[in-house]
Amino acid sequence: MNFQQLRSVREAVRCGYNLTEVAARLYTSQPGVSRQIRELEEELGVDIFVRAGKRLTGLTPPGASLLPIVERLLLESENLRRAGDDFVAADRGGLVVAATHSQARYALPAVVRDFRQHFPRVSLHLRQGSPRQVAEMLLSGEADIGVATEALAGYEQLVTLPCYRWSHSIIVPPGHPLLALEPQAVTLQALASYPIITYEAGYTGRSHIDESFAQAALAPDVVLTAMDADVIKTYVELGMGVGIVASIAFDAERDRHLRAIDARHLFEVNLTRLGLRRGGWLRGYAFRFIETFVPTLTREEVLRALAQGDSKGEGEGGAVAP
Numbered sequence: 001m002n003f004q005q006l007r008s009v010r011e012a013v014r015c016g017y018n019l020t021e022v023a024a025r026l027y028t029s030q031p032g033v034s035r036q037i038r039e040l041e042e043e044l045g046v047d048i049f050v051r052a053g054k055r056l057t058g059l060t061p062p063g064a065s066l067l068p069i070v071e072r073l074l075l076e077s078e079n080l081r082r083a084g085d086d087f088v089a090a091d092r093g094g095l096v097v098a099a100t101h102s103q104a105r106y107a108l109p110a111v112v113r114d115f116r117q118h119f120p121r122v123s124l125h126l127r128q129g130s131p132r133q134v135a136e137m138l139l140s141g142e143a144d145i146g147v148a149t150e151a152l153a154g155y156e157q158l159v160t161l162p163c164y165r166w167s168h169s170i171i172v173p174p175g176h177p178l179l180a181l182e183p184q185a186v187t188l189q190a191l192a193s194y195p196i197i198t199y200e201a202g203y204t205g206r207s208h209i210d211e212s213f214a215q216a217a218l219a220p221d222v223v224l225t226a227m228d229a230d231v232i233k234t235y236v237e238l239g240m241g242v243g244i245v246a247s248i249a250f251d252a253e254r255d256r257h258l259r260a261i262d263a264r265h266l267f268e269v270n271l272t273r274l275g276l277r278r279g280g281w282l283r284g285y286a287f288r289f290i291e292t293f294v295p296t297l298t299r300e301e302v303l304r305a306l307a308q309g310d311s312k313g314e315g316e317g318g319a320v321a322p
Contacts, residue, residue, distance in 0.1 A: 001043055003077060006070045008036040009048060013067060014140065017049070017056035075279055078141065083281055094123040095286055098134040098143035101228050102204045103272065106248040107164075108147065111293045119285050130227070131202060138277050144286055146275035147293075150202055153273060159306055160273045163294045167264035168205060169250050171236050171243035174259055178242070183262045188216045191266070195223040195241030197232050204229070204246050205270040212267050233258060246270075276306065 007026060012033070015021040023030045034054075041048050048063035049056040059067065099108060104126055112124065127143060129136075131151030137143035139157055146152060152160045170191065172178055178186055178194075192213065199206040213220050223241050226232050229249035236243040237257055244267075250260040274290060274297070276282070287299040 001040065003074065005036045005040040006074055008033045009040065009063075009067070009070050010074060012037065012049065012056055013059065017058065019056065072279065075141070075277075078281070091119055091285065092121045093283055093285070094125065095145070095283070095289060096125045096127060096137075096143045097145045097147065097289070098127045098129060098137040099147040100131055100134060100149070100203065101128050102149075102246055102249060103147045104128050105228075105230070106246070107272070108293070111289070114292050115285075115289050118288065122285050135275065138275050141277065141280075144276075144280070144282065145290065147272065148275070149205055149270050149272045150207070152275040155275075157278050158275045159278050160275050161294075161297055161302065161305055163272045163274050163297075165269050165271050166205075167247050167262070167269050168209065168244050168267045169247045170261040170263045171233055171245055171250060171255075171258050172261065173237060173239060173257070176242070176259070178261060179259055184265055186261055186263070186266070188213060188218055188266055191242065191244075192218045192220040194221075196220045196244060197224045197226075197235050197241040198222060198244040199229075199232070200225040200227055203227050205267070208268040208270060209244055276302070278306070 004026070008022065011022040011025050012019065015025065019030045019033050022033050026033065037048065037056075044066070046062040046066075047060050048066060050058040050060055050063075097108070108126070112126065115122075116124065127137060131148040134143070134146040134148045135151050135155050135158065138146045138152075139155065146158075147163065152158055170178065170186065178190065181190070198209060201207075201210075224232075224235055226235075229245040232243045232245050233249075233255060235241065243258075244263065247260070247262070247264075250258070252260070274294065282302070287302060290297050290302055291299065
């Protein structure tokens with residue numbers, strides 16, 4: 001048994017049983033991948049994969065039971081390498097942070113700047129994606145740390161920690177009729193009388209927006225959706241509708257052609273979470289990145305959460321974003 005055999009099995013599952021893709025990922029040939037899998041099956045005495053001719057089509061029941069062990073062995077081998085790196089080169093290496101656009105654009109810039117000042121020899125990679133893509137990058141080992149509001153807490157293989165709470169704002173052009181009202185006087189009914197521009201489903205608290213309107217038995221006219229608050233603001237500025245964005249996405253100086261109305265009385269407050277792969281090894285500087293982002297998440301707190309398994313409670317920790 002060797003690690004190349006284990007990698008062949010893991011990648012076969014991740015690539016949807018496409019051995020050509022597996023071979024490309026492992027920098028080998030398709031026959032080589034098939035041979036590695038067959039040799040492991042022969043050594044274990046069971047078929048790991050269901051086959052249709054020469055094609056793999058799924059996992060056998062023994063294969064489904066063995067896959068978590070394969071994943072764990074490969075994870076521990078990576079942990080061993082990283083642990084060695086921590087002693088040999090404590091301030092050098094790489095860190096991959098996966099985040100949604102809103103987090104990467106508005107919540108993380110100051111954190112990234114400060115981290116780079118303290119660890120100039122660490123190569124920091126910031127990857128953006130949907131909340132589910134952030135979770136998948138963590139699960140696959142492509143990312144060390146994930147930051148998102150949706151999805152992360154739904155994966156048993158991830159440990160999640162509360163970061164900060166935030167609310168939505170209504171964005172309108174100067175002179176809009178809603179600005180004549182006191183913020184608390186702006187109702188869902190008044191808001192629903194205008195075309196709405198907001199986030200796509202599954203992004204940046206959109207579910208809380210939909211829930212509020214549904215509870216009020218209202219069906220707003222959502223004329224445009226986007227993943228990016230900057231895109232939403234662009235179309236609001238063009239007069240296409242009223243925007244609903246995360247409050248952190250509005251800056252009075254930068255967005256001087258728009259006005260914001262606090263909407264925390266209309267929509268449920270959201271909680272941004274930090275996700276870590278259960279059982280993964282974090283380099284020392286990764287703990288520093290986390291603490292720079294959320295000062296209450298010290299190394300000791302993160303290690304405690306990893307040891308306990310998960311910290312999903314909405315009432316635990318986390319600051320309120322302005």
